[in-house]
Amino acid sequence: MIKLITALFLCCVVNGSYAQDFSDLWQGYFSYNDIKDVVKGNNKIYAASENAVFTYDLSTAQLETITTLHGLSGQTITTIAYNDTYGTLLIGYANGLIEVVSGPEHNILSVVDILDKQTIPPTLKRINHFNMSDGLVYISTDYGISVYDLERLEFGDTFFIGNGGNQINVNQTTILNNTLYAACGNNNAIKSADVSNPNLIDYQQWKTLGNGNFVSVAQVDNRLYAVKTDQVIYEIRNDAFTALFNYSGIPLDTKSVDNKLVVTTPDRIYVYNSSFNLLTTATLTAENNTQFTSAIITENMIFTGTKHLGVLKSSFLNATSFEEIKPEGPLMNDAFKIEAAHNTLWVTYGDYTESYNPFPLRSYGMSQMIDDTWKNTPFDDLLTAQNLNYIAVNPFNPSQVFISACQQGILELNGEVPKILLDHTNSGLESLRVPSSPSTVSVRQTGSLFDRNGVLWTLTCRVDKALKSFNPSTGEWRGYSFKDIIPDAFNDELGFGDITIDRNGTKWIGAFRKGVIGYNENGSKIKNLNTVAQNMPSTVVNAVAVDNNGQLWIGTIKGLRVLYNTAGFFEDSNANVKEIVVLDDGIPQELLSNQYITDIKVDGSNNKWIGTLDAGVFYFSADGQQTIYHFTTDNSPLPSNFIKDISIDAQNGKIYIATAKGLLSFTSGGSTPKEELTNAFVYPNPVRPEYNILGASSLNDINKGVKIKGITENVNIKITDIEGNLVAEAQSRVNLRASSSSYNFAIDGGTAIWNGKNLANNIVASGVYLIMISDLYSFETKVLKLLIIR
Structure with a gap:
């Protein structure tokens, strides 16, 4: 009876944790390489990684994960323990939080008493061990x-x-x-x-x-x-x-298990009987490049947590032969840059400071997710390329990928295999020149991307020709000088990060001291905005993005700005940027005022995804006037409010979000508009009773409703019954899908979503319905038929 009450209580806690339920739209991609603790219970092995847990069924060898998608906090785990009597897993964190996981559905109770205790300094709240x-x-x-009562679910002394x-x-x-x-x-x-x-x-x-x-x-x-x-x-x-x-x-770890003592050191596991007679020793071999962290035994098997290889399984009889056990995932949780392209997600883990200092150098590998399967490449296979950051995929040859290395140049890959490290000796790239140390070599590559013609544009920090272009088809390199605005390349500007290109071929670049820089090689035009008089809140620009209207969105460390006149930028002697003003309870407020913005991406609907340092991720309408979503650790599975990077899969509307503590994706349901209506289609069709997709009060859950996909950028869509009576209507840029809207029919880029309700807000009856699509630009039309069976 106690177990039942506990499970019901935990279920209530979890169900009330998120204001809106987006759980089916999120997917987590956590790393399970660095294991903090391993325990056993309920015929399973439980292994805690940095901020997630996975289980290994001893009978079936089945793996299962417990992550922020189930309600875990995403904070740093320090220890775990399992209680067989209550069937609960306890998770302890570095910040003092304790979570109690119960039942097959992994219902989670967050115990915040230690975390919130004011009389205990935050530095002393770490949970080190549970003794039951x-x-x-x-x-x-x-x-x-501290003493915690598992039956009452409350603290004692x-x-x-x-x-x-x-x-x-x-x-x-x-x-x-x-x-x-x-x-x-x-x-x-x-x-x-x-x-x-x-x-x-x-x-x-x-x-x-x-x-x-x-x-x-x-x-x-x-x-x-x-x-x-x-x-x-x-x-x-x-x-x-x-x-x-x-x-x-x-x-590092000492456990009493089945009347045996298990002691873990960085390179050995010792298993003793109660009289301290050594039963077996598991020893790392040269091929296992890692360290042990913790261990548990069951019958004659040893399950050992490691720092880089997940859990290693070995036997008492052969304790030097290991089997790796872990769910698929990226190399690390702290991704730096990500890029979604051609059914592949690329992930790098390099870094540099806000002022583009690459030291200390980071010798990390890289990750790729191809059709939900992860491939992790260790640093040893990356031709010595350190501090990997921006990823550029050749649009005309997706197997050719260039990854910037903020110290050695650019790593070129072909067919997912590192081919060559491009630097100052074998390409048009340059090393900075330190006046006091002429022999110093440092090729600090950052922002890189391809233009629509298949030419790679890349940025080099602290050199005169900071902008370079490379044509892979001809092998030609070109360099473009910034001397007109940066006379002393080494001292006047510490570095550049983000880069984007508009429809006029102008390259827009975010800099540390020079704000936002515009450069067009046709006429060698260069100009920047970085002063208060130009309405720039800071000289430090982290993110730049050109939207579908040709407007430049600028993310600084102190807020958001928009340059509306990009076409006339170089000719405008009084060029300046504008803040976006929104009404908050009728009071004008600057959008994202003083927010440290880390990234900006534009989706197929021309809406904006904006990442921040400590406020999560925002999703705004095309003009910024409407907040469609605002995801944080409090209302979503995000493990951290520190957003490192965002990338959008334009084909399916999946938004990849890299945080400081893990990588996730959110399926927004939108898509990039098509050029014409030829291939527009509606699904599911027919709509059968077992689908149970009609009547949702919100269009945010893309698992509900009828979708019309493959539509163009500016359309009007009417849905009528077979007799011609209007049932629903939506228009691009008018009926926008948003978490705060109450539309029954709305459009998100190249996808329209209808919840099956008519103009009277009632679910429609069974029958055939006509979907009439009209392109408001080209006047192209298309009619689709939809069968609904209720």
């Missing part, structure tokens, strides 16, 4: 020990057990013979107290055993073992310490 006994959980933290009742670091606890033992840091040794003592909140009830710092303590079949930072494991008997073994490194 008789329905209670003794929680080891950096401030002491907290023990500050340092001298004078001070808050001290407790790494692990265990109970033996009714005594609670705590392994402590801060030179507080082992603390012990009678677990039945009703006054354990009094620090004077606790004894100190030994001296120094202890990382773990565990009991195995009436024996007590503790590991000290001197790398020695001790047996404690009658409060006396006996040294048993000196490890080559400090053990």
Whole structure:
């Protein structure tokens, strides 16, 4: 009965966590390479990565994930534990949050008592270990020990057990013979107290055993073992310490499992019986380039968490042969740049500071997702290219990809295989020239993209010819000087990031000191906007995007601006940018005022996706006047409000969002408009009763409603019954699909969505319906037939 009540309560908590339910529209792509902890329970192995959990069924070998899509916070996991009695998984976090996962649906209860506790400094809230006994959980933290009642789902006492009742670091606890033992840091040794003592909140009830710092303590079949930072494991008997073994490194994890002691060091797993006789040792081999982090055993198998390879499975009899166990996913969670093109998502993990300093250099690999299958390429296969960032895919040869490296140049790949590293010795790229160190070589490539003619445009930081073009079909390189606005290339401008190209061939570039730069090689025209007089809120421009109307959207570290007259920019002596003003409860407000903007992307509907440093991602209408969505960690599965990059799959409207703690996609349901109506179609058709797609109150869930796809940019669509009576009508740029709108029929780029309701707001009856599409520009028309069966 207790389990049932708990599950029902948890279900209520989860169902109320999001204001709008977009769960079916999100997909998560988390990395499961870096494992923080491994435990077992319910015939499964549970492995916690940085901010997600996966399970491995011991009977079926089936993998299942638990992520922010299920309601996890997305914060950094430090430890986990499983309770068989209540069938719950406890997850502890670095910030003090605890989540209780229950039931086959992974219902999640967030326990925020420690996280929200004002009297405990944020730096001391880390959850280090869970020790379960008789329905209670003794929680080891950096401030002491807290007790949580699993039956009541509530906290009990907290023990500050340092001298004078001070808050001290407790790494692990265990109970033996009714005594609670705590392994402590801060030179507080082992603390012990009678677990039945009703006054354990009094620090004077606790004894100190030994001296120094202890990382773990565990009991195995009436024996007590503790590991000290001197790398020695001790047996404690009658409060006396006996040294048993000196490890080559400090053990990272110590567990008592099935009357056995499992000790994990960075390169070995030791399994002992209760008498400390060694049963087996798992050892890393040269081919496994990683470190162990934690381990668990079941029968004669060892499951070991690692820093780079997920979980490794081995046997007692052959503990040097490993099988990798982990769900598919990218190399890391902290993606820097992403690019969706031709059914492939490219992910890089390089980085540079806001001022384009590439140091410390990052020697990371890269990832590709091809048709939902991940391929991760290690750094060793990338021809020494470090700090990989922007990705440019050749539109005329999608197998040819160029990835900027902010130190070595550009990495060219063909057929997903690194082919050549382009630098100052074998291409038109240049190294910066340090006046005090002429021999220094640093080819700092950042923003890169192809134009409509298949020419690659790329930016180099701190050189005179900062803009380069490369024609892959001819092999020709050209360089374009910025000397007119940047006389001293090395000192006057630290770097450039984002780049976009308008219909006139003008390249728009975001810079650190020069704001936004416009350059057109036809006439060598160059000009920039970076002053308060030009209405620029900051000289630092992170994002530039040209929309379908030819307007330039500019994202700075202090807000958003739009340059409306891009065509006359070079001739306009008073060129300036404008802020977007919206009405907030009738009061004019600047849109995204003072927001640190990280990225801007324009979708097929000419709507804008805008990422921020700490406020999540915004989705605005074409003119910015309407907020269609605003996703944060509070109302969506985003694991972080720090948006690193956004990329849009123009064919299906899928929006890929890279955050500081993981990568996700959101299926918005829109698509890029077509040039003509020839291939327009409606689906599902027929609409059968079992589909249950009609009557939704909102058009945001693309799993509901009737979709009309393949329409052109500016259309009017009428839906009539077979007798010609008007049932529904929508027009591009008028009936826009948005989270705040109440339309029954709306258009999003190249896709229209109808919820099946008529003008009287009632679901239509069974019958044949005519869909009449008219292009308002070309006057092209098309009629589709739709059968609805209710």
